[in-house]
Amino acid sequence: MKFSHLMIAVLAAAGAGSAMAATDTYNLDPTHTFPSFEADHMGMSVWRGKFNKTKGTVTLDRAAKSGSLDLVIDADSIDFGLDAMNTHAKKADMFNVEKFPQITYKSTSLKFNGEQLVEVDGELTLLGVTKPVKLNVSKFKCIMHPRYKREVCGADATADFKRSDFGLNYGMPAFSPEVKLAIQVEAIKAD
Numbered sequence: 001m002k003f004s005h006l007m008i009a010v011l012a013a014a015g016a017g018s019a020m021a022a023t024d025t026y027n028l029d030p031t032h033t034f035p036s037f038e039a040d041h042m043g044m045s046v047w048r049g050k051f052n053k054t055k056g057t058v059t060l061d062r063a064a065k066s067g068s069l070d071l072v073i074d075a076d077s078i079d080f081g082l083d084a085m086n087t088h089a090k091k092a093d094m095f096n097v098e099k100f101p102q103i104t105y106k107s108t109s110l111k112f113n114g115e116q117l118v119e120v121d122g123e124l125t126l127l128g129v130t131k132p133v134k135l136n137v138s139k140f141k142c143i144m145h146p147r148y149k150r151e152v153c154g155a156d157a158t159a160d161f162k163r164s165d166f167g168l169n170y171g172m173p174a175f176s177p178e179v180k181l182a183i184q185v186e187a188i189k190a191d
Contacts (some may be wrong), residue, residue, distance in 0.1 A: 024151075047087070054077075058070075066110060077098050116137075129165070
């Protein structure tokens with residue numbers, strides 16, 4: 001009898017432990033998430049821009065060191081800080097926002113170093129073309145937010161890719177195809 005009580009206690013403890021190691025879902029905070037980029041301007045300077053409207057979700061299972069990132073960028077929200085450039089960037093020869101209103105990034109895996117998220121492998125879809133793009137995470141932190149009274153996680157991530165791989169060939173070869181991407185992300189734990 002003692003053995004069966006011990007087995008029940010062990011199984012109950014194991015079940016409670018696995019219930020605590022659940023996957024948490026976070027919704028991106030659109031007021032604190034801004035994908036930005038920089039690209040060559042004929043070798044003379046670097047043009048910088050960002051997208052002002054982003055939505056998506058993050059899931060994290062810290063015990064299993066796994067999760068996912070699903071990001072949707074409104075291509076029409078592109079902002080170079082210059083109206084004439086914004087208007088041109090939305091046209092068919094660049095981002096073609098009428099035909100491709102969204103840019104997406106979906107993770108395929110997350111890599112942790114201890115408790116720190118350090119890398120995200122995923123697929124970027126731009127102009128209807130999907131290619132692998134790796135995000136390097138330089139900062140990752142979760143806190144109990146004093147205003148939201150919920151956990152909020154934030155990260156800074158960067159990536160390099162060639163826009164020509166996605167068919168964004170405007171101005172080449174005078175404009176280099178290399179793009180540096182930076183994403184600041186904050187996400188609020190779902191109820």
